[in-house]
Amino acid sequence: MTVCTVIGRRALLAASLGLMVSGSVGAVLAQDNLYGTAEAPVEIRMIANEAFAGQWQDAMVTEFNKHYPGIKVVIDGVPYPELLAKSMLDATGPEPTYDIIIADDPWIPQLAEAGVLLDLKKDAAQWTDAGYDWDDFNAAPLAASEWNGVQYGVPLRSNLLLMFYNKSLYDKAGVPQPTPELTWTDYMAQGEKLVQDTNGDGQIDAWGVDTYFNRDVLTPTIWQTILNSNGGQLLDENNKAAFNNDLGKAALQTHIDLLKFAPTGGSSHSFNESLQAFRQGQVATMFMWGSVFKGTAVDPKTTTLTTDQVGIQVMPVGSESAGAHRGIWSGAVNNKSRNPAAAWALLQWLSSKEGEVWHSNTLGVFPARKSTLASTPEQEWLTPVFAALQMGYEMVDTGHMWRPRDPKSDAVQQVLADETSRAISGQIDVAGALASAEQKINEIMGN
């Protein structure tokens, strides 16, 4: 009886141990299945802007695979103008190709409304590392991928519209170099002096400013930022147009007045032309996305300027604050993904403290985390950029300096682009352009 009992206990213990071991193995196997193994990898696909898809595929995926060798990542680059439509078409299909969608700042509401995104704080919580610090993100970049209280994404490539200035041209013109305290009034007063003949041949060869002026959806972001700096907003809390007033008129007029100091043909300039003019040392200031800093001040293959010659800071101060405009590329997981854990693992690693530091030091991509921005970057040129970004994030958060947050955001932005371009080209006056934009936007928003 005793022997039987002993045998019974041993058998029970063995069985329990066996169960525990097999349970652990099962858990490990399950873990391996989620994240694959080197022998049997899981494949995830990402749709991203072709401007950085190649760089990510070559450098970022290699680094990621050091941490997750079982996850094979394929990144498809798509030109920016078609990216939203292609992402949407794919994501809404019964069997989407892409596990990860890289979305520009105003796109998350549209994708979320289509019901294709995973709630990262709820649905992906089980796969979230305990050390993943959500609170370390600056509020503004994280908010870009939040919609109706749900966090659908994480910031991967953060960007702000900032002010670049050519120190040499400022010195030649005898104008004090800008500081974050520079106001729009002072800046406009200095503009004329910055249009100059630098080599004394009697021909103007340097101008005051270049930025977005043509019929581009990003052109209105310039006067939107001026409006925000003066305490105004594009839409009110009911999504009704709130810019057709004195603040709006002054902001758009300031944007138009910038043309007085812009190079010949500036009215048809936008991203490429502004960059070219600034990088060739032909304009003293440029309102542009901060992410171009490396190609503008560091890389001799793309610029004639050096780090010593280029300054970067927030845009001038209005009646309320300095300005900046948010442009965040966020990563989101398709809720129909077959490998959501693996997809979230990639986004989690790239947006983690460790991943962000690697991303910024190796590829020069701008971070969103306070800890990264407070750290000393390996590349010296990033130091002034980090300072401008941290200040900019705070401005953006306080002044709500971003494009409309709504599924119809792009339609609103297109109307603003149309009317801004008409006003800039003199086809309509400022008051007429804003009144027309107000009426169309209210119609689009159903007001």
Added chain:
Amino acid sequence: MAITAMDNQTTHRRSRTRARLADFSSRWSFMLPAAIILFAVLVYPIFYTLQISFSRLDLASFTASQWVGWDNYSTVLRDDRFWQSMQVTGIYLLFALPIQMVLGFGIAYLINAPWKGRDVVRALFIIPMVVAPVVAGGVWRMILDPLWGLMNYWLGQIGIGPIDWLGTPSLAMATIVIIDTWRWTPFVILIATAALLSLPKDVFEAADIDGANWWTKLWSIALPLLLPIIAATFVVRWLGAVKMFDIVLAATLGGPGGATNVINLFIYEQAFRTLRFAESSAMAVIVLVITMVLTGAFLFGIRKLEDVQ
């Protein structure tokens, strides 16, 4: 005997029916694959566009979710940007097509005479046609840039400019017409050259004997004989020009203001940038109907001209 005749008749009728059936089946067995492909790639998308244009499009499933009748059409017709784009398209067509036709046939007539190197020149004419339109738009944008462009540099040498080709509303449309003409005139030249080579030589020889000069031969012989070809080329170019948007996309983005915002660019932006697929489909249907009506009118006119001849 009578019964046998009737039997023969019945048998003959049956065999005729069988032959007709066999003929019908064999014809359709050849036509069916092409008909299915044609339906899949041509008819189905048109009907799908038509369906979406009368519906609300559910972005979550990308299907027509609710019948809304004429709502999308009414929204489009009330949108002044749609009418502005139609107007811009009209201006573009009004200038681009006649210029291309006159230049194309004119150049073809001038280079028609046999001379050394004619074949090389003809081959060179093909180059603009094979350059991708987006590349053509981008290259021209660089050439015409007031700050760095070659065109303003050359004009500057003779004391003209700088001219803001793409930033001035009226000039921007002229620039688009120039780029489009550069791209498509060679197509007209090629067709016109082939047409000129096929003209009967004896008529011209007879005219020479009668003492007709260069102008008389052009006006009284070549042009009347070429009229059907000119008309057909015009319709082909018209159908191509109505769809133009890629050059504008690369060169001006539809600006300044809406000065070069042709209807196809507007439809493209509304569909793929702002995801208003239902309204865009309504616009596409309207443009399709207008194009069909005008093409029908042109074809009717061509037939009348041929009848007159």
